[in-house]
Amino acid sequence: MKRLYFLTVIPFVGMLGFLPFANRVEPFVFxxxxxxxxxxxxxxxxxxxxxxxxxxxxxxxEDGEK
Structure with a gap:
């Protein structure tokens, strides 16, 4: 169950961790x-x-129990 929450790290690392490598203007995409x-x-x-x-x-x- 707790391993499921480690999926939140993937976007964080992808967006901020690899941003210095993606920091360029060329090539244009869309x-x-x-x-x-x-x-x-x-x-x-x-x-x-x-x-x-x-x-x-x-x-x-939803299993009907609360």
Whole structure:
């Protein structure tokens, strides 16, 4: 269960940890500088990661007990 929460580290490391390596203007991806594309990509991937965590978390399952 606690291992599931380590998925939150992936977007953090991807966006901030590798940003110095992605800090360049060229090449343009979808008419955006690469660094802007990098941030947008990791914003979307963060949402995907959180959706996966929600689906895998046993506390979100409705079993009728409270």
């Amino acid at each position: 008419s955006m500088p690469f660094v802007m594309f990098w941030v947008v990509l990791w914003t979307v991937l963060s949402s995907v990661t959180l959706a996966i965590m929600y689906k895998l978390d046993p506390r979100t399952k």
